[in-house]
Amino acid sequence: MAKQNTVFKEAFNRALTLIAETARLPSEPELSQALGVSRTTVRAILTRMQELGLISWDKRAKLVLRKPETGDYFPNEETDSLSAIIERSFMRRILAGGAEPGMQINELELARDIGTGTTAVREFLIRFSRFGLIEKRPNSHWVLKGFTREFALELTEVREMFELRSAAGFAALPEDHAAWGELAAIEAVHHALLADIDRRYPEFSELDERFHLLVHRASSNRFIVDFYDIISIVFHYHYQWNKTNARQRNARALEEHLDYIAALKTRDLAGVEAACRKHLRSARETLLQSIP
Structure with missing residues (x-):
């Protein structure tokens, strides 16, 4: 849960920025896409917002009750950027697999492991692939080409x-x-x-x-x-x-x-x-x- 906890805290802080600018929050799928995290993490964020009295949440209706204050945010030292979290998890997975050329990386599994959305993982892998270290294959798979x-x-x-x-x-x-x-x-x-x-x-x-x-x-x-x-x-x-x-x-x-x-x-x-x-x-x- 530690990895997902960091993802949750980082996404929660970004969600607070959203409620500072609106009276109503969008649907869970829209929030999931906007924050780059899973639906499960979105529900955890909404639950915490409700507990802090920031929103009232009744099924699809998510009404903003008050603007966030400094104390509502998680401190910076407890949150890493999403790209840093993905990078660490990606390299941990490669190291665990022995970093052998031909090793397969599945973006869906990686996203599930981190507790984030596949879009953010795919963006990281595409950015990383431009150096020729990994290569895209069909069906959300990537292949490690190895460090020569x-x-x-x-x-x-x-x-x-x-x-x-x-x-x-x-x-x-x-x-x-x-x-x-x-x-x-x-x-x-x-x-x-x-x-x-x-x-x-x-x-x-x-x-x-x-x-x-x-x-x-x-x-x-x-x-x-x-x-x-x-x-x-x-x-x-x-x-x-x-x-x-x-x-x-x-x-x-x-x-x-x-x-x-x-x-x-x-x-x-x-x-x-x-x-x-x-x-x-x-x-x-x-x-x-x-x-x-």
Whole structure:
């Protein structure tokens, strides 16, 4: 229920936005389509709205009684975006299946597993398929094509171009930019992980994603930020596929990140480029070693 609970909370918050703008809510099938969740989740949302005194619900009639207040919403830390939930469930399913080329993915099963509508799952799979990692087949089926060495080399080549550009952009950010505060917070987490590396090394992949996404966002280029989705999925989950020497590898990457962060703080472009290139070379080696 934990997965569905997150889907429910995220959809509930979006449903509150709907009732802020209308006097009557549409039918359950229409709500299901508008929120991208199952009919079961829609009924759970309506039940909670009724319990909070937001609506009166009698069969098809759903009358808005009051506007939502801040306290009605679930806090942000309890809700993930629907695409993030689908991405995690999709990768969990692939990992459980051993990520073998030819593995079948059924969008109906995936949607049922998450507790969301098939439309949102299909949109995610279509978006993911443009990189050639999965392929559409008839009857809501998809096939995993596998991560080849060629794919990994092409991916790292583009990653290096984009990240070098983004790192230079980050170094040029004004001193009062919010990204510097986030960078300091990320740096502190790096030190905490290194201080307890034997126990906490599995936490690295999520921290890695958080750090590199922050750097990529400094590009202010929507194509670079959008492309980071596929980078994070492939690199993040390859850390999990290849568990050989994971502790040592993650400790080295944490040290490289700290050198990279130190270079960003100096704003010296030559130093930033050198630290960025060094870390990306290591990341490429790790990725290539994980491919059978």
